[in-house]
Amino acid sequence: MEDIKKRIKYNKSWNYFFLIIGLLSTFVGLFLLAVLFIDLIMDGHSRLTYKFLTSFPSRFPEKAGILSAWVGSFLVLLVTALSAIPIGVAAGIYLEEYAKKNWLTDIIEINIANLAGVPSIVYGLLALGLFVYFFKFGESILTGGLTLALLILPMVIMATRESIRAIPNSIREASYALGATKWQTVQWHIFPYSLGGILTGIIIGLSRAIGETAPIITVGALTFIAFLPSSPITSAFPFISFEWLFDPFTVMPIQMFNWVSRPQKEFQINAAAAGIILMLMTLIMNGIAIHIRYKFRKKIKW
Amino acid sequence: MVKDNIKAEIRNLNFFYGTNHVLKNINLSIIEKKVTSLIGPSGCGKTTFLRCFNRMHDLYPHNRYEGEIILLPENINIISNQIDPIEVRMRISMVFQKPNPFPKTIFENVAYGMRVRGVNKKNVLSEIVEKSLKGAALWDEVKDRIDKPAFDLSGGQQQRLCIARALATNPEILLFDEPTSALDPIATSKIEELIVELKNNVTIIIVTHNMQQAARVSEYTAFMYLGEIIEYGKTERIFTTPSEKLTEDYITGRFG
Numbered sequence: 001m002e003d004i005k006k007r008i009k010y011n012k013s014w015n016y017f018f019l020i021i022g023l024l025s026t027f028v029g030l031f032l033l034a035v036l037f038i039d040l041i042m043d044g045h046s047r048l049t050y051k052f053l054t055s056f057p058s059r060f061p062e063k064a065g066i067l068s069a070w071v072g073s074f075l076v077l078l079v080t081a082l083s084a085i086p087i088g089v090a091a092g093i094y095l096e097e098y099a100k101k102n103w104l105t106d107i108i109e110i111n112i113a114n115l116a117g118v119p120s121i122v123y124g125l126l127a128l129g130l131f132v133y134f135f136k137f138g139e140s141i142l143t144g145g146l147t148l149a150l151l152i153l154p155m156v157i158m159a160t161r162e163s164i165r166a167i168p169n170s171i172r173e174a175s176y177a178l179g180a181t182k183w184q185t186v187q188w189h190i191f192p193y194s195l196g197g198i199l200t201g202i203i204i205g206l207s208r209a210i211g212e213t214a215p216i217i218t219v220g221a222l223t224f225i226a227f228l229p230s231s232p233i234t235s236a237f238p239f240i241s242f243e244w245l246f247d248p249f250t251v252m253p254i255q256m257f258n259w260v261s262r263p264q265k266e267f268q269i270n271a272a273a274a275g276i277i278l279m280l281m282t283l284i285m286n287g288i289a290i291h292i293r294y295k296f297r298k299k300i301k302w
Numbered sequence: 303m304v305k306d307n308i309k310a311e312i313r314n315l316n317f318f319y320g321t322n323h324v325l326k327n328i329n330l331s332i333i334e335k336k337v338t339s340l341i342g343p344s345g346c347g348k349t350t351f352l353r354c355f356n357r358m359h360d361l362y363p364h365n366r367y368e369g370e371i372i373l374l375p376e377n378i379n380i381i382s383n384q385i386d387p388i389e390v391r392m393r394i395s396m397v398f399q400k401p402n403p404f405p406k407t408i409f410e411n412v413a414y415g416m417r418v419r420g421v422n423k424k425n426v427l428s429e430i431v432e433k434s435l436k437g438a439a440l441w442d443e444v445k446d447r448i449d450k451p452a453f454d455l456s457g458g459q460q461q462r463l464c465i466a467r468a469l470a471t472n473p474e475i476l477l478f479d480e481p482t483s484a485l486d487p488i489a490t491s492k493i494e495e496l497i498v499e500l501k502n503n504v505t506i507i508i509v510t511h512n513m514q515q516a517a518r519v520s521e522y523t524a525f526m527y528l529g530e531i532i533e534y535g536k537t538e539r540i541f542t543t544p545s546e547k548l549t550e551d552y553i554t555g556r557f558g
Contacts, residue, residue: 100363101363168402170398170400170402171402171404171405172361173358173361173398173402174398174402174403174404174467175404175414176358176361176391177356177358177391177395177396177398177468178391178395178414178415178418178467178468178471179388179389179391179392179415179418179419180388180414180418181388184418188414188417189404193405
């Protein structure tokens with residue numbers, strides 16, 4: 001009896017040990033993030049005004065704003081999302097549900113995993129050759145968006161595949177046994193049931209894309225832009241214009257980098273303020289995605 | 303007394319997983335609107351045999367059929383390459399070992415087979431769903447929560463839901479793959495009663511581990527061992543006066 005009690009005590013001591021380690025590890029991450037955020041707010045709060053959001057950059061720090069940067073980031077990300085999500089999800093579904101399992105698909109799988117680890121500047125160089133010089137898209141929003149799409153494509157594909165794999169095979173068999181085709185099974189079961197996981201992958205991908213600087217500079221984003229891309233809505237027929245796709249642009253991290261590299265103290269404050277906005281943009285984006293994911297998961301009860 | 307019609311005729315059926323010869327030269331007749339049970343020890347190939355009937359093996363690579371399963375009265379060989387497996391599955395439904403409802407509502411689970419067939423009108427679907435749930439003896443338990451998730455149901459109810467889902471498409475043959483092995487005795491007896499009821503309208507083939515179950519629900523029994531049919535006949539005869547030594551050893555519990 002005494003032996004058993006001793007044993008239980010010993011076993012539990014390891015349990016508590018991990019509890020403490022786990023708790024500390026969690027707090028390290030949270031604590032660092034909080035410190036970072038508080039530090040940014042302390043530095044930048046004085047510049048966080050409505051005018052900061054609606055002004056173009058300027059050589060006078062107190063007049064400078066981030067209008068062109070956040071509009072640029074938003075539009076670039078829009079292009080990224082609209083191209084990477086459908087392509088990535090379709091590729092993931094194809095590889096998981098349609099492709100035969102053989103050495104070729106094995107090689108593709110390994111390569112996609114490797115692509116996720118390729119440094120982003122390399123994607124920048126590839127995109128410079130492909131989109132700017134070959135397709136002649138110019139140093140434009142389209143080029144920037146497609147570059148970041150290339151960057152996050154492997155993440156979207158892998159997230160799609162992982163969450164499809166989590167669906168039990170019995171669900172597929174149940175669907176096929178009723179005479180469903182592959183597409184009907186994908187459309188009614190595989191895609192809706194894996195959407196939560198796919199969205200997580202998309203969130204991670206887009207959050208990474210919004211903070212990327214190197215590949216965007218490589219494809220020729222400008223560091224100083226005092227105008228907005230042309231409006232997508234026009235007064236003349238057909239009222240919708242895609243000209244903005246081919247306009248030059250800048251994005252938030254480049255604007256920040258530009259300010260940080262200035263000697264004046266006031267520009268550093270601007271950089272911190274832009275940092276806060278960038279983090280807020282990321283948080284809002286994640287919040288929306290988590291909300292959508294929650295709504296979808298609520299409908300699907302295992 | 304209605305004359306027994308043959309619904310399916312199996313001739314020289316062989317089945318291979320890659321190079322593994324799993325089913326060996328099976329010859330059997332399945333009688334229409336009767337229950338035929340397949341019994342035998344684990345790994346004897348009874349589930350593999352059952353899954354030939356709705357071409358489930360086509361979903362995975364390296365599987366090969368040889369021989370014929372002739373579906374009557376059309377006289378078509380449902381395992382031939384010329385026949386689309388989807389066509390076969392539209393006519394022959396299956397209930398699996400573990401209840402596998404879709405993570406959708408009760409209604410959508412039952413309606414799915416008809417949606418696959420392009421039926422989308424709500425009133426048509428409602429009618430079929432009600433009829434199928436009544437057919438699976440589940441209607442009274444779920445009629446007030448038809449739009450609630452199927453996973454809220456108990457295991458036995460989930461399995462009856464799967465039966466309703468299989469019934470909704472009005473199949474000619476209904477395949478059961480150890481349908482009660484994951485259920486408690488009360489749920490099991492409900493399913494067994496249901497199977498006895500269902501055979502008035504549909505031909506049933508059931509794989510079971512449980513010999514009492516085979517004796518209770520089926521008219522015909524085939525005993526399988528190592529991929530072969532050792533003995534086939536009226537259930538009563540197989541269980542009282544088996545002609546093969548192997549069958550007798552199995553049903554008396556000497557092995558298996």
